[in-house]
Amino acid sequence: MSHREAVSASLETNIQEMTRRFGEDGTLLQRQFEPVSKRGGGLQCCLFCIDGMVNSALINDSIIRPVVLLEQPVPEDTDPILFLERQVMQTNEIRRVSKFSELMPRLLYGDTVVFCQGSKQALVIGSKGFVKRGVTEPPNEPYLKGPREGFTEPLLHNLAMLRRKLRTENLRYEYFSLGDTSGTACCLCYLEDVVDRRALAELRLRLSKVRIDGVMDSNYVAELISDSHLAPVRTTGTTERPDVVAAKLLEGRIALVVDGSPVVVTVPHILLELFQAGEDYYVNYTFAGINRILRIMGFFLSISVAPIYLALVGYHQELLPLPLLLSISQATQGVPFPAMVEVLLLLFQFEVLREAGSRTTSSLGQTLSVVGGLVIGQSAVEAKMVAAPTLIIVAFSGITGLIAPKLKSAVFLSRLLLILLANFYGIYGYFIGLVLLLAWVARLRSFGVPMLSGLPLSRKSSGEDSYLRPPFRMMKKFGRFLAGWGRSQV
Amino acid sequence: MKRFLCISLSICILLTCTGCRDREENDNLTVVAGIGVDGINGSYRLTTETLVAGGESEGGKRLITKSSGVTLNGALLETANLTAQQLYYTHAQTMVVSRDLARNGLEPLLQALERQNSFRLSLRILVAQDSAEALLSLKKPQEDAASFQLRSMADTSWHNATSPDTALYQFLADAGEPGIQGILPLAGLRTEGEEQAMEILGTALFRDYTMVGTLNDTDSQALLWMREGAAGGLLEDQNLALTVVRCHSKITCAPEGGKIKLTLELQELEGTGEAEDLEQRAKELAKQRCQRVLQHLSELNCDAIGLGQRLMHMHPGESKRVRTAWSQQFSRYPVDLQVEVEIRDQGRIKEEKK
Numbered sequence: 038m039s040h041r042e043a044v045s046a047s048l049e050t051n052i053q054e055m056t057r058r059f060g061e062d063g064t065l066l067q068r069q070f071e072p073v074s075k076r077g078g079g080l081q082c083c084l085f086c087i088d089g090m091v092n093s094a095l096i097n098d099s100i101i102r103p104v105v106l107l108e109q110p111v112p113e114d115t116d117p118i119l120f121l122e123r124q125v126m127q128t129n130e131i132r133r134v135s136k137f138s139e140l141m142p143r144l145l146y147g148d149t150v151v152f153c154q155g156s157k158q159a160l161v162i163g164s165k166g167f168v169k170r171g172v173t174e175p176p177n178e179p180y181l182k183g184p185r186e187g188f189t190e191p192l193l194h195n196l197a198m199l200r201r202k203l204r205t206e207n208l209r210y211e212y213f214s215l216g217d218t219s220g221t222a223c224c225l226c227y228l229e230d231v232v233d234r235r236a237l238a239e240l241r242l243r244l245s246k247v248r249i250d251g252v253m254d255s256n257y258v259a260e261l262i263s264d265s266h267l268a269p270v271r272t273t274g275t276t277e278r279p280d281v282v283a284a285k286l287l288e289g290r291i292a293l294v295v296d297g298s299p300v301v302v303t304v305p306h307i308l309l310e311l312f313q314a315g316e317d318y319y320v321n322y323t324f325a326g327i328n329r330i331l332r333i334m335g336f337f338l339s340i341s342v343a344p345i346y347l348a349l350v351g352y353h354q355e356l357l358p359l360p361l362l363l364s365i366s367q368a369t370q371g372v373p374f375p376a377m378v379e380v381l382l383l384l385f386q387f388e389v390l391r392e393a394g395s396r397t398t399s400s401l402g403q404t405l406s407v408v409g410g411l412v413i414g415q416s417a418v419e420a421k422m423v424a425a426p427t428l429i430i431v432a433f434s435g436i437t438g439l440i441a442p443k444l445k446s447a448v449f450l451s452r453l454l455l456i457l458l459a460n461f462y463g464i465y466g467y468f469i470g471l472v473l474l475l476a477w478v479a480r481l482r483s484f485g486v487p488m489l490s491g492l493p494l495s496r497k498s499s500g501e502d503s504y505l506r507p508p509f510r511m512m513k514k515f516g517r518f519l520a521g522w523g524r525s526q527v
Numbered sequence: 528m529k530r531f532l533c534i535s536l537s538i539c540i541l542l543t544c545t546g547c548r549d550r551e552e553n554d555n556l557t558v559v560a561g562i563g564v565d566g567i568n569g570s571y572r573l574t575t576e577t578l579v580a581g582g583e584s585e586g587g588k589r590l591i592t593k594s595s596g597v598t599l600n601g602a603l604l605e606t607a608n609l610t611a612q613q614l615y616y617t618h619a620q621t622m623v624v625s626r627d628l629a630r631n632g633l634e635p636l637l638q639a640l641e642r643q644n645s646f647r648l649s650l651r652i653l654v655a656q657d658s659a660e661a662l663l664s665l666k667k668p669q670e671d672a673a674s675f676q677l678r679s680m681a682d683t684s685w686h687n688a689t690s691p692d693t694a695l696y697q698f699l700a701d702a703g704e705p706g707i708q709g710i711l712p713l714a715g716l717r718t719e720g721e722e723q724a725m726e727i728l729g730t731a732l733f734r735d736y737t738m739v740g741t742l743n744d745t746d747s748q749a750l751l752w753m754r755e756g757a758a759g760g761l762l763e764d765q766n767l768a769l770t771v772v773r774c775h776s777k778i779t780c781a782p783e784g785g786k787i788k789l790t791l792e793l794q795e796l797e798g799t800g801e802a803e804d805l806e807q808r809a810k811e812l813a814k815q816r817c818q819r820v821l822q823h824l825s826e827l828n829c830d831a832i833g834l835g836q837r838l839m840h841m842h843p844g845e846s847k848r849v850r851t852a853w854s855q856q857f858s859r860y861p862v863d864l865q866v867e868v869e870i871r872d873q874g875r876i877k878e879e880k881k
Contacts, residue, residue, distance in 0.1 A: 351550045355617035355647075362553065362618065363578060369554040376552065463549065469538065 044135050048081055048154040054137065055085055064088040072107040080104065080111055081154035082121070090147035092166025099127040100149060100162060118156040126151075130163025142220050169194065175277035175299070177442070183319035187277045192222050192296035195279070199226060199292070202283035207231075213244070215258060215295075219251035222296040223258065226282070231289045236305050236484040240291055255295040259302045264482055269474060270447045272483040274306035281315040305486035308478060309503055311443045312336070317506045326505035333504065335440030340451045342434045343380050344459035344467045346427070350376050352463035369424040377460040379423045383431035384456075386413065388449070391435075557612035560589075561621035561674020563659030564602075564636060566628035570595055571636070573602035574660040576674050577610065589672055591664050599639040616645040621674040621681075622652050622695070623659040623714065629731060629738035637699060637736065648696035651678050654731040654738065656715030665716065665723060677725060681712045684727040688751045688760035688771070689744035691730055702736050705850045706835025709733045710750070713741055732829050734854055740827045742820065749816040750824075752776060752791055754832045762793075762809050769809055769870070778837040780845075787834050787860055791817060792867045810868040817864055825858035834862065 041054045052067065059065045069083040082104055086096060103125045111120045122131055130148075134140045135158045144150045147165030172194075174180075175187035188195045196210060211225040225244075227237060243262040252258060255275065264272040274290075276282060277299050282292045285303045293302040312332045317325035349357055350365060357365070372379065390409035397405065414432070417423045438448040451474055458466035481488040491503050501512060563574035572595045579588045592609050596602030607614050622640070624633060640646055655662045666673045685692035690712040701709035713731045716723045730747040732740045742750055748760035756776035762769040773794040780787045793813055824831055835853040839846045848856065 350553050354551075354553055354556065354615060359558065359618045359620075363558065366553050366556065366558075369552070372554070460550075473538075 040137060042136055042138060044137065044140075044152070044157050044159050046155055046157045048083055048152055051152040051159070052083055058137070058141070066091075068101065070101050070105055073105055074108045076108045076110060080107065080117055080121075082151055084149050084151045085144060086149040086164065087145060087147065090167040091149060091164045095128065095164050095166065096149055100151065100164070103127055116156050116158065117153040118151075118158045118160055121151065121153060122160055126160065126162060128162050128164070132161050133158045134161055135159070142214070145220075146222070165191075172198075178276065178278055178281075178315070180314075180316045180319065183316055184278070184280045186279060188279060188294075188299040188301060190297050190299055192224060192294055195294050195299075195301070196224060196226070198279040199283060199286075199294075202279055203228070203286060208286070215244070215247055215249065216252040217248070217250055219253070221252040223252070224294045226286060226292040226294060228286050228289070231287065232291060233289045233305065233484075233486070236486065237291055239484045240293075240304060252295060253297065255293065255298040255300045255302045258293060258295060262304075264484070268477070268481050269450055270308065270311060270444065270478060270481070270488070272304075272306055272481060272488065274303040274310050275300050276303065276315075277301070278315055284315070284318070305483040306488075307483065307486060307490045308488045309491045311447075312441060313502075322506050322508045329506060330504060332441045335437040336444055336448065339434050339438035339440075339448050340455055341467070341471075342437070343384070343430055343452060344455035344470070345464070346430045347376055347380060347456060348459040348464040348467050351460065365424070365426050368426050371421045372424045373421075374423070376424075376427060377456065379427040380431055380456060383414075383417075383423060383428060384435070384452070387431060387435040551613060555613055556615045557590075557610055559614055559616045559619045560672040561619050561623070561663065561677070563623040563625075563655070563663040564599070564628060565625040565658050565660055566631060567595070570597045571599055571602045572660065573599075573606060574663045575606045575610075575614070576663050576672055577612075577614065578672060579612075589666070589670070593660065599636060599643070603643075616643070617647055619646060619650060619674070620678045622650055623655050623662050623674075623677065624652065625655050625659045626657065626731075626738070628659075629654045629711075629733075632735075632737040633733075634702075634736035637695070637702075640695065641699060646695070648694065648699075650695045651681055652693055652695055652698055653677055653681060653712050653714045656713060656728060661716065662714060662725060665725060673725065677714060680714070680725065680727050684712060684744075685751075685757070686759055688748045688757045689729070690727045690747050691751065698733075702733065704836060705846075706830065706837070706839050706853055707833035708735070708829050708831045708854075710754075710831050711738075730831075732824070732827060732831050734827070734829045739829050740823070742823070746816065746820050746823070749813070749820045750831060752793070752813075753789060753817060753820070762812050764808065764812055767805070767808055767812065769805075778832075778834060780834075780838040780841050786863045787838065788863045788865065789817075789832070789834070790865045790867065792869065794869045794871065806868045806870050809870070810866050813868060814864060814866040817866065821862060821864065828854045828858055830854065830857045834860070 040058060041050075045051050045054070052069075055065070055067070064087050066086050066088050067083065069081070071081050084096070084100060104121070107125060109124070111117050118133055122133060140150050140159055140161050143161045147167055149162045149164040151160040151162060153159075169191055170189050172186045172189060174185045178187070186198065188198065200208065205228070207229040209225075209227055209229050213223055213225070214220045215223050223244075225237075225240070240262065244258075247258065247261050249257060249261065259271075259273040259275065260266070262273070274285070276285075282301050282303060286292060290303050290305060293304070295302075312329055314328070314332075317329060320328075350369075354362055369376070374382070386409065390405055394405045410432070414428050418425045418428055434452065438445070438452075441448075451470075454474070455467055455470040458470040460466075462469070479487070479489050493503055501507060558578045560576045560578050562576070565572040565574070572593070575592045575594070577590045577592060579590060590610070592606050594602050594605035594609055596605055603614075624636065628636070637652075640650075641648070662677070663673050666676075681690065681692045684690040691710045693709065693711050698709045698711065701707050710733065711731045713728045714725060715728045717726045727744070728741075729744045730742040730750060731738050732742065751757035752760065752771070752774050753776050756774050758771055758774050760771050760774075762771065771793050775792040775794065777790040777792070778787065779790070791813065793809070821832075830853060835849040835857060839849045
């Protein structure tokens with residue numbers, strides 16, 4: 038059944054069109070109204086809005102009330118809609134449309150549509166009033182020091198938070214919608230004067246190619262526009278913190294805000310960002326440097342401890358001090374499985390507990406960790422299902438993996454690859470695996486920027502703000518090495 | 528695609544350099560703590576001290592396995608057959624050879640050991656006063672490994688300069704180098720009531736790979752002062768007991784058959800003694816002991832101090848003489864021994880109470 042596209046001059050036709058489009062939908066509210074006074078005679082209006090998504094007080098006070106109490110006739114030769122917009126409506130967000138396709142998305146997103154008898158246009162009045170989550174600290178990125186606010190779901194709120202951080206006219210917002218069915222509103226944010234123009238052009242190109250029915254979260258888009266789908270590390274950054282996004286915009290990056298998602302995607306994204314935390318810049322630089330080194334070490338320990346353990350106990354026993362070798366031998370007596378099976382079993386258990394813990398309430402999560410970590414682990418050792426040294430190694434490997442939560446999936450996959458290589462080929466296999474991973478990451482690019490940018494690997498790179506966070510007075514580039522500004526100025 | 532295939536093929540070829548066939552679960556391994564070798568009727572009698580996980584002792588269960596073979600490899604193979612375990616020699620710390628075997632020459636044994644890549648070159652070698660088997664079999668199964676104790680005793684003795692602590696690579700280097708001879712610690716058994724205990728007795732002196740004599744612990748001190756400038760050791764007399772904290776040995780040689788000047792500086796001595804002429808008496812005592820050792824070495828034609836090596840280094844023209852028949856010439860070479868004693872902080876030296 039085809040729909041009428043243009044708004045009709047007949048109010049009745051427009052009402053019928055709306056009724057036909059929404060059918061039996063009970064959430065569509067319709068209200069016809071007209072001036073009480075004879076002096077305002079001739080003006081017949083009808084508004085449509087979606088129940089639960091609108092601010093009723095605003096509609097009553099600023100839309101219906103001024104019309105009902107109108108004591109001034111519509112001037113002749115004047116479109117009634119234009120008259121309403123200019124002289125009657127008491128709202129700040131208002132626009133005229135002449136097509137149903139233009140008004141429908143807005144109506145569905147909490148705006149109010151007003152039709153008027155005799156006008157081929159309709160008014161779309163901003164009246165969003167749906168229930169929103171309050172601004173809270175993101176649970177996945179908690180800070181001890183620094184701003185506590187995090188993004189929420191509504192797009193405009195998130196953009197307002199960004200605007201508050203960057204009060205410059207160079208901050209650009211580019212709106213567009215994604216999702217053939219969902220029509221999700223999205224926004225590209227960047228600073229006009231520092232943005233990496235090549236990355237911006239590339240991002241626009243990739244976004245224009247996105248074809249998807251619905252976008253429920255920014256990760257839908259991030260995955261569709263990412264450089265490599267098989268890469269061990271993400272080529273797009275994500276954060277729930279406005280301060281982090283603002284800082285990244287200042288460095289020349291581009292942020293992609295998707296309506297309905299508190300997670301903002303930033304590009305280009307380099308490897309170093311995975312080890313950086315916003316809090317690094319809110320605490321003393323020495324402490325921040327130590328924390329950053331701990332994160333880097335934690336990552337390498339997490340992917341290396343278990344493979345190196347397997348290589349040592351399986352192939353290179355001469356590298357173990359004798360008391361340790363004897364202690365490990367003693368502990369593995371009577372254990373039926375080879376070391377690799379023990380490691381894989383325990384890692385599987387650890388991942389199961391982590392996943393279960395993250396899906397349950399915090400109180401149950403604590404119980405899970407106690408039951409999983411202490412009871413099951415201890416019982417498995419006592420039952421000689423696994424050896425105590427293996428349990429210690431896997432527990433250490435698991436805990437160090439939590440230091441850099443952004444690398445969770447990278448840690449899991451890299452560790453698995455290295456465990457297999459180390460088990461079958463010893464320390465030699467471990468190093469081959471490490472070289473392969475490094476080569477893969479070195480080959481990756483994020484919107485044209487190499488993933489290993491920023492590391493002090495060449496003379497051109499100063500390595501500023503890489504392994505350590507220098508004091509602010511010593512920072513010269515403030516991370517702009519990858520931005521257009523950086524390329525031309527430095 | 529071509530590039531991908533090349534990389535994949537390279538990795539596959541590289542990975543064949545190692546493989547899972549080398550893998551060994553460590554609970555299947557039997558760690559060898561040390562071996563003892565006796566020479567009996569032209570064959571080797573091998574005593575292997577092994578540690579197996581699971582014993583009551585913290586270091587594992589201690590087992591002694593005895594085997595024999597015409598060659599070292601044959602004896603090692605028999606040991607493996609007897610234990611029915613994968614023997615793991617890399618952590619072996621001590622090898623004890625019997626005095627008789629050492630007197631007959633260690634060259635075939637040590638070269639076989641050097642070729643065995645399962646032993647570390649840092650393996651410590653000791654000479655047993657009697658048999659190596661008796662030394663390693665002395666301890667009870669529940670006690671700590673005898674090999675480890677011998678290693679610790681040799682290490683402590685070296686710190687006290689009462690015997691050398693020689694690794695396999697050091698001995699092989701000394702025995703193969705002209706102008707210096709190898710030395711090994713000498714271990715034996717001491718009777719305490721009804722029980723016997725191990726002890727380090729002094730130094731076994733070698734000419735090439737053959738043992739030619741021994742030094743007791745007092746003379747070993749003098750040898751180690753001169754040879755290595757080793758600190759430690761005690762200058763002891765009726766009214767004197769001084770520990771050497773720092774020692775410096777300097778050998779200078781005059782060319783063309785001139786004298787070898789050996790200057791020994793004993794510094795920072797501490798201990799007890801009568802303050803009057805303390806340095807002079809200590810100097811005389813040290814010189815007397817060093818001369819006695821030099822005399823003994825001359826009689827044995829054994830340059831354990833390394834005078835020939837020094838001569839060769841300082842005067843390359845002399846190298847031919849050193850390389851050809853240094854052992855015979857060494858005893859005829861005049862050595863001017865000068866001992867300097869410097870007691871620092873003399874105020875700390877206390878007289879013995881009478």
